[in-house]
Amino acid sequence: MKDYQFFGVDDFLEDAAFRQWVFSPLLTDNEFWNRWLAEHPEKEAIVSQARQQLLEIKGTLQPLSENYIDQKVMQIVQQAQMLNDSAEQSLPVIRRLNPTWYYMAASVALLLGIFWVYRAQQKPELAPVAYTQLIKTAKQPLHEVANTDNSPKTVMLPDGSTVVLYKNSRISYPKQFATITREVYLTGQGFFQVQKKPDQPFLVYASGLVTKVLGTSFFVKAYEQDKDVLVTVRTGKVSVFAHTDKQAAMQKAVPELGGIILTPNQQATLVRADKRLVRSLVAEPQRVDGPQKLTTSFVFKQTPIANVFAALERAYGVHIVFDEELMANCTLTARLDDESLYKKLEWICAGTESSYEEIDGQIIITGKGCQ
Structure with missing residues (x-):
């Protein structure tokens, strides 16, 4: 889990999980942030300032017509479907998410895209200096x-x-x-x-x-x-x-x-x-859990998915964002010791009918849940 106690206003503005809580909070988001603020009252002013800035940014964007948004979302949906069809040909074990989830993911991508365009206009030029x-x-x-x-x-x-x-x-x-x-x-x-x-x-x-x-x-x-x-x-x-x-x-x-x-x-x-600065994960994330590498095992037997993601976070120091309530019934039975982080994520997503993407140095999991 990311250590928010060292975050300033800019860090909260750039954090995907924080933006989700401000723009389209889930029940689990509200529970997490209310609990976190109760544990860190000294951060209330900073969180409030970052939240207000996000709401102001959303409010100052020029209104977009419903027709325009629908067109953009459909374009993104079509691109996502093409990419997914291509992925299915090379990885037939991974099943396609239903159209509802494509639409939701595309809507979020559109909102974040508008946000980042606005943010880029506010930042100073990152001109290289010899x-x-x-x-x-x-x-x-x-x-x-x-x-x-x-x-x-x-x-x-x-x-x-x-x-x-x-x-x-x-x-x-x-x-x-x-x-x-x-x-x-x-x-x-x-x-x-x-x-x-x-x-x-x-x-x-x-x-x-x-x-x-x-x-x-x-x-x-x-x-x-x-x-x-x-x-x-x-x-x-x-x-x-x-x-x-x-x-x-x-x-x-x-x-x-x-x-x-x-x-x-x-x-x-x-x-x-x-002239822009981009945060991302490295191409091949390495284990960061030190001596625990010798004792940590990625062998799962009907393990709740939240515990699986927690194990990956501890081992690689990477923040994984997912809907805990939606995926509460998802479990995993697999042995993933030798695979890279990304290969582990592919197998996990294949077993839970979900998908992942890397955004702003974090792993975002999207899925429809498990029965």
């Missing part, structure tokens, strides 16, 4: 290390943190970090393992992105000739925001994480062509 320009902004003299070899090169930073520098990569950093923040500048690709110092945030400047951490491990890939800039989290939690963000100065200075929050197996991609 490495030579970035290092000119440094407040301290910098020492540079470059790697032109084929083999990765490990660099020890002044605070004991390390970065594995890959081929054709360079990193610049001061000989002694400032007392408030630890700042480094990267071009190319590096894997960082950062010493935990909550009162002294660690900042990586790469192209148009700033990656902020308190102590964790993550990859940054920011070759200037590549189409995209990529930040991928291995362990812990990081935040990513635009170098040109109006609130960037404040986000750098305070200990708390802001911007887009990434957790293990999530990544943020700066798409240079569109």
Whole structure:
């Protein structure tokens, strides 16, 4: 389950489960959020502000005619049916959902699409910034290390943190970090393992992105000739925001994480062509449950589906959203030890007449329930 206690307003605005609760709450959504707010009263003001902003966004969108919405929904339905028919040819074990669920899924997709178009118009341009320009902004003299070899090169930073520098990569950093923040500048690709110092945030400047951490491990890939800039989290939690963000100065200075929050197996991609920042899951999510890997078994015998999804969340650190009430009668009998996360999800969905998709770094399950 996602840890909402560290969320700010922007994090709630970008969270799919929170948006569902605001726009089209299910009974289980109301129960969860009412219980969560009762347990975290200090977050009531932030949640209220995020909820109000969402409602205002919905209210300020230009009205769409019923005919226009119907046409758009039908287009999405037709596309979904074509994709599903194609999928059935390659995976005959997965059965098609009934048309009612296509219509509901398409309606949600249309609403979220309108929301994200609006949000994109409000965000600052994520213009890439060249490495030579970035290092000119440094407040301290910098020492540079470059790697032109084929083999990765490990660099020890002044605070004991390390970065594995890959081929054709360079990193610049001061000989002694400032007392408030630890700042480094990267071009190319590096894997960082950062010493935990909550009162002294660690900042990586790469192209148009700033990656902020308190102590964790993550990859940054920011070759200037590549189409995209990529930040991928291995362990812990990081935040990513635009170098040109109006609130960037404040986000750098305070200990708390802001911007887009990434957790293990999530990544943020700066798409240079569109100047937009996208959060998603990595292509091959890895186990994050540490020593428990040796004892955790994915052998299920008539196991309630909620318990199955909970086991996946613990193992991979990925948030799975589904209608607990609708799928309350669904169970699974299967052995899924060796499969990847996505293969596990395919088998689970095949056994429960449901489907999944990855949205904003989360897994969304859609199904009609089980008798």
